[in-house]
Amino acid sequence: MTGHDPLAEEQEHLGRLLDRLEELRRDTRARLDAVLRGTGGTPQARSERESFARLYNSELAAYNAANLGLYFGRLDMEDGEVRRIGRVGLRDDDEDLTTLLLDWRADHSRPFYLATTARPEGAHRRRHLRTIGRRVIGVHDEFLTAPTDGNVPEDHDDVVGESALLETLEQARSGHMTDIVATIQREQDEIIRNPHAGVLVVQGGPGTGKTAVALHRAAYLLYTHRQRLDRSGVLIVGPNARFLDYIARVLPSLGESGVVLRTLGDLYPGVRATGPESLRGEEVKGSEAMVNILKAAVRSRQTAPTDDVEVLVDGHRLVLDPASVRAARGRARMTRRPHNQAREAFATRIVEALTEQYVAALTDPVGQAEDQAWAPRGDGLGDLGDPARPLLDADDRAALKREVEESVEVAEAINKWWPVLQPEQLLAEFLSSRDRITEAAGDYVAEDQDALFRQDGFAFSVADVPLLDELAELLGEDPAADGTEADRAWAEQVRQAEEALEILTGSAVQDIEDDLDPEVLMAYDVVDAESLARRHSADTDLTVADRAGADRTWAFGHVIVDEAQELSAMAWRTLMRRSPNRWMTLVGDVAQTSSPAGIDSWDDALSPYVDDRWVLCELTVNYRTPATVSAVAEALLTEIDPRATSPRPVRQGRHPVEWAETDAASVATVVTERITAVPPERAVAVVLPDHDHDDDNGVDSADGHDSAHRGGAHDSAPANGYPALREAVDSARPGTSVLPLALAKGLEFDVVVVVDPERVLARSPQGLQDLYVGTTRATQRLVLVQTGGFGTLLAGIRDALADGDAEPDNDGLPPSDGATDKREDLTA
Ligand SMILES: Nc1ncnc2c1ncn2[C@@H]1O[C@H](COP(=O)(O)OP(=O)(O)OP(=O)(O)O)[C@@H](O)[C@H]1O
Numbered sequence: 001m002t003g004h005d006p007l008a009e010e011q012e013h014l015g016r017l018l019d020r021l022e023e024l025r026r027d028t029r030a031r032l033d034a035v036l037r038g039t040g041g042t043p044q045a046r047s048e049r050e051s052f053a054r055l056y057n058s059e060l061a062a063y064n065a066a067n068l069g070l071y072f073g074r075l076d077m078e079d080g081e082v083r084r085i086g087r088v089g090l091r092d093d094d095e096d097l098t099t100l101l102l103d104w105r106a107d108h109s110r111p112f113y114l115a116t117t118a119r120p121e122g123a124h125r126r127r128h129l130r131t132i133g134r135r136v137i138g139v140h141d142e143f144l145t146a147p148t149d150g151n152v153p154e155d156h157d158d159v160v161g162e163s164a165l166l167e168t169l170e171q172a173r174s175g176h177m178t179d180i181v182a183t184i185q186r187e188q189d190e191i192i193r194n195p196h197a198g199v200l201v202v203q204g205g206p207g208t209g210k211t212a213v214a215l216h217r218a219a220y221l222l223y224t225h226r227q228r229l230d231r232s233g234v235l236i237v238g239p240n241a242r243f244l245d246y247i248a249r250v251l252p253s254l255g256e257s258g259v260v261l262r263t264l265g266d267l268y269p270g271v272r273a274t275g276p277e278s279l280r281g282e283e284v285k286g287s288e289a290m291v292n293i294l295k296a297a298v299r300s301r302q303t304a305p306t307d308d309v310e311v312l313v314d315g316h317r318l319v320l321d322p323a324s325v326r327a328a329r330g331r332a333r334m335t336r337r338p339h340n341q342a343r344e345a346f347a348t349r350i351v352e353a354l355t356e357q358y359v360a361a362l363t364d365p366v367g368q369a370e371d372q373a374w375a376p377r378g379d380g381l382g383d384l385g386d387p388a389r390p391l392l393d394a395d396d397r398a399a400l401k402r403e404v405e406e407s408v409e410v411a412e413a414i415n416k417w418w419p420v421l422q423p424e425q426l427l428a429e430f431l432s433s434r435d436r437i438t439e440a441a442g443d444y445v446a447e448d449q450d451a452l453f454r455q456d457g458f459a460f461s462v463a464d465v466p467l468l469d470e471l472a473e474l475l476g477e478d479p480a481a482d483g484t485e486a487d488r489a490w491a492e493q494v495r496q497a498e499e500a501l502e503i504l505t506g507s508a509v510q511d512i513e514d515d516l517d518p519e520v521l522m523a524y525d526v527v528d529a530e531s532l533a534r535r536h537s538a539d540t541d542l543t544v545a546d547r548a549g550a551d552r553t554w555a556f557g558h559v560i561v562d563e564a565q566e567l568s569a570m571a572w573r574t575l576m577r578r579s580p581n582r583w584m585t586l587v588g589d590v591a592q593t594s595s596p597a598g599i600d601s602w603d604d605a606l607s608p609y610v611d612d613r614w615v616l617c618e619l620t621v622n623y624r625t626p627a628t629v630s631a632v633a634e635a636l637l638t639e640i641d642p643r644a645t646s647p648r649p650v651r652q653g654r655h656p657v658e659w660a661e662t663d664a665a666s667v668a669t670v671v672t673e674r675i676t677a678v679p680p681e682r683a684v685a686v687v688l689p690d691h692d693h694d695d696d697n698g699v700d701s702a703d704g705h706d707s708a709h710r711g712g713a714h715d716s717a718p719a720n721g722y723p724a725l726r727e728a729v730d731s732a733r734p735g736t737s738v739l740p741l742a743l744a745k746g747l748e749f750d751v752v753v754v755v756d757p758e759r760v761l762a763r764s765p766q767g768l769q770d771l772y773v774g775t776t777r778a779t780q781r782l783v784l785v786q787t788g789g790f791g792t793l794l795a796g797i798r799d800a801l802a803d804g805d806a807e808p809d810n811d812g813l814p815p816s817d818g819a820t821d822k823r824e825d826l827t828a
Contacts, residue, residue: 006127006139006141007138010127010129010139011136013084014070014071014129014135015134017070017084017090018070020090020092020093021070021088023093024063024090025060025063028056028063029060032053032056032057035052035053035056054543062256063088063255065252065253065255066255069087069131069182070086070088070101071084071131072085072087072131072181073085073126073127073182074126074127074129075112075115075125075127076123076124076127077111077123077124078124078145083111083112084100085104085109085112086101086102086103087103087255088101088103089106103223104181105220105223105224110189113186113188114186115144116144117143117144117145120145121144123144124143125141125142125144126142126144127139127140127141127142128140130164130167140163140164165183165185165650166651168183169623169624169779170651172679172683172750173682173748173750173779175737176245176247176249177211177246177247177250178253179212179215179216180209180212181254184216187618188209188212188216188619191213191617191619192213192216192217193217194615194617196615198584198613198614198615199582199583199584199586199606199613199614199615200584200585200614200615200617201586201587201602201606201615201616202214202585202586202587202617203588203589203590203602203616203617203619204589204618204619204647205591205619205622205637205646206589206592206622206624206625206773206776207622207624207625207647208620208623208647209619209623210588210589211247211746213619214236215251215254215560216254217585218234218236218251218256218259218558219251219255219256221234221558222256222259229558230544231544231557232544232555232557232558233260233544233545233554233557234258234259234556234557234558234559234560235259235260235262235556235558235578235579236259236260236262236562237262237263237264237267237560237561237562237575238261238262238263238563238746239263239264239562239563239566239745239746240263240742240745241263241265242739243562243563243743243746244261244262246747247261247746248261258543259545260545260548260549260556262549263462264462264465264466264567265462266465267465267578268465268468268469268552269550269552270424271460271465271468272460273461273462273464273465274459275454275456275461276459276461277462277463279596279764280447280448280450280451281463282595282596283451283597284452285451285452285463285466285568285570285597286463286466286595286596286597286598287568288573290467290470293440293441294440294467294471294474295474296440297426297436297440298421298426298475300439301339301418301419302332302346302417303329303416303418304326304417305322305325306322307322308320308321308322309321309325311407311413312407313358313404313407313409313410314407316358316362318404319357320350320353320354324353325417328349328353329346331345331346331349332345332346332418337476338473338474338475338477339418339421339476340475340476340478340479341477341479343414343418346418347414350410350413350414351401351404351405351410355397355400355401363392420478422475422478423468423469423471423475424460424468426471426475427457427460427464427467428457428458428460429457430457431452431453431454431457431464432453432455432456432457433457434449434453437449437453463568463570463597465574466571466573466574467570469552469573469574470570470573472552473577554578555578555579556578557581558579558585559575559578559583559584560584561575561586561587561588563587564586564588565588565589565590565592565600566588566595566745567598567599567605568595569597570597571597572606572608572609576609582610586602586606590602591640591641591644591769591772592769592772593769594741594742594764594769594770594773595766596765598766602614619647620645620647620648621648621649621650622646622648622649622650623650624777624778625653625776625779626649626651626652626653626654626779626780627649627652627653628652628653628654628656629653629655629657629775629776630646630647631657631801632775632782632797632801633646633772633775634646635801636771636772636775636797639768639793640769640772653780654780655780655781656801657782657783657784657801658781658782658783658784659790659794659798660674660785661786661788661789662786662787663787663788664787667722667725668724668728668729669728670785671725671729671755671783671785672728672729674753674783675732675736675751676732676733678751680735683748683751684733684737684750684751684752684753685738685739685744685749685751685753686729686736686739686755687741687744687752687753687754687755687774687777688739688740688741688755688756689740689759689760689770690742690760690763690770722755725738725755726738744773744777748777748778749777749779750778750779750780751778751780751781751782752775752782752783753783753784753785754783754785756785756786757774757775758786758788758791758794761791761793761794
């Protein structure tokens with residue numbers, strides 16, 4: 001190997017790989033065309049053609065995606081084997097089907113990500129390649145064991161392929177996340193390939209690659225468990241639409257497109273939750289106590305009259321008294337079935353009672369029976385087949401029963417006392433009625449009841465989505481509603497499973513409002529694997545992602561949640577329903593929790609579902625923020641939790657944090673001064689405190705539902721935000737993002753300007769966490785702009801850091817003003 005020109009050698013191999021890729025692409029294209037030309041045949045032949053078309057389409061997508069940066073790494077093993085690693089696996093078409101390129105996810109590729117000088121994993125040398133199109137423009141070798149040419153191996157600790165990594169990290173951010181296949185680090189690889197088939201929690205500070213790891217794990221699992229996950233699908237849940245847009249290109253770039261990406265707000269099919277929510281509302285709606293409140297809200301719709309009610313059946317006057325309606329209601333509740341399905345039991349009892357009375361009236365024409373009223377016997381529901389009334393045979397009785405069933409008045413009465421309910425309608429009516437709120441949530445203090453109330457009940461917020469989902473469980477499908485045969489069969493199977501579960505757990509018949517085990521959906525656990533599989537292989541053109549995304553009861557094969565620390569107790573319930581097998585990857589950072597309903601301990605959130613059967617992995621290296629910037633975040637973290645350790649920044653950084661104090665009138669000037677000269681290819685964000693009406697702030701509102709997600713009930717700052725800022729920023733530096741903190745979560749920019757950090761701290765009990773998030777978005781430079789002056793905490797951090805700043809360097813970014821005097825009043 002030595003003596004060769006490595007560039008030329010790799011260039012030759014890359015050429016061969018690209019040619020082979022092109023061949024495969026042409027071949028697959030031809031197969032796809034042939035399949036698409038096919039027509040007619042048996043249904044089975046058609047369905048086979050469809051599945052081949054899907055397969056070829058996804059192969060083509062993978063080949064197309066692989067074209068860019070196809071070949072990026074090489075391992076020379078100690079035994080002389082050469083392994084070339086890239087985005088897809090490629091074989092030659094020779095007799096031996098020689099491997100030309102290993103998929104990065106293959107087991108044989110693993111040492112590329114794991115090997116260090118301390119643990120070379122059988123490898124002697126690791127080579128990173130840099131390519132542009134068909135050209136290899138650079139190679140970087142690391143010797144993992146002593147090389148023959150006398151070079152001393154680099155000294156590594158926990159960073160693998162350091163120079164390739166640092167080069168990647170210094171690059172300008174495009175506004176979209178890119179994949180990290182070429183530089184995955186050891187601790188990240190261990191998570192990506194973790195074999196744990198239950199709940200895996202990935203905890204790590206900002207910038208440790210949690211999102212990157214989660215996405216690469218999805219790609220890895222799809223590769224390793226292709227068959228299973230192709231059918232059941234992978235769901236990725238992120239904090240907001242902007243974040244999903246930010247990460248959307250990573251999986252397609254890895255050749256995977258069949259993943260369902262959702263925010264919590266769109267997890268309930270048919271509802272787009274864009275309504276505002278106050279912080280208090282978020283907290284109240286997120287708490288588990290809502291389960292009982294919703295049960296009470298459902299129960300309050302199961303009514304009974306206070307006086308006798310007359311109904312006409314074919315000209316005959318029949319009477320229902322309150323006791324018999326209550327008895328029918330009790331019977332229906334005892335079925336423990338969801339409201340809409342238990343309705344049948346209610347209706348049956350009412351019809352039986354009336355039929356009994358009808359029979360009595362006809363066989364007792366002088367009206368004796370009526371005078372006696374309908375006397376409940378035993379369970380209070382009468383008895384149809386009383387032999388003491390011989391005049392009517394079974395057919396007559398059946399005919400009378402039909403008449404009762406067909407009576408409009410009877411139907412109206414049943415509808416009134418036990419109406420068919422839809423979750424949206426029920427929740428909207430509940431939230432927009434102070435009386436209903438008081439009835440169901442009477443134990444809540446007035447402020448909490450107020451937080452639930454709103455005028456427009458249908459203006460659903462993200463916090464309402466788990467409530468809708470809960471209600472969908474409590475109400476169940478309307479048995480009369482349209483649905484496919486398969487849907488009905490599935491619902492029936494779940495119902496049977498619930499019954500079986502009840503037998504298994506030996507639970508007695510309970511009323512619907514009794515405190516059941518929270519996991520009604522444990523029923524899925526006893527739905528046999530075969531029927532799950534059948535549901536997952538429905539005969540349709542739609543992709544799994546389409547079908548799964550539109551189906552509230554879809555059981556995903558794997559569920560990934562990013563920023564999982566933000567989920568409320570109610571949201572966890574919703575998510576767990578999407579993951580009946582509990583095979584999940586949850587990534588987050590409990591120190592970044594900004595939702596008042598979010599979590600501060602993984603154990604608290606997970607133990608109700610999996611007890612202690614979850615595995616924790618931690619990420620410890622910060623790839624995003626350089627040490628200069630992380631110093632501020634570290635100080636904030638100490639305030640949040642003195643015991644927490646900050647991730648170790650992998651880069652030193654060149655720009656000290658800038659601290660600018662100004663007055664309200666000059667904010668726009670001070671901000672624009674800081675960003676005007678930043679080159680256009682760099683991503684810049686101006687981050688504002690969350691606000692009631694973000695549009696007033698002139699902030700990005702492309703997906704305003706997330707900005708509105710934060711309310712301003714506790715906003716102590718002036719209400720009219722920063723009206724001139726957007727305009728000023730737009731004209732000073734077009735393309736700059738201006739966004740509220742809630743939307744910045746999970747994103748990153750080269751330069752970040754946080755406006756009014758003191759206001760961030762003041763506006764909610766989670767203010768420290770919010771500011772921690774804001775300051776950790778920067779990959780290069782952080783500017784804090786404060787109207788008035790910095791308070792004690794921030795001024796203290798500023799002063800403590802004042803002496804240790806690095807010298808600016810030439811990296812294409814303008815020099816920091818703060819390098820001369822960070823404390824100057826920039827309005828002066
Ligand atoms: N191994 C790696 N190679 C190259 N870049 C990496 C690597 N790991 C992480 N990064 C980059 O570091 C940045 C931060 O990663 P990511 O957004 O996944 O972090 P995070 O832990 O989710 O952060 P946060 O909690 O702040 O949202 C991204 O630009 C990501 O591409």
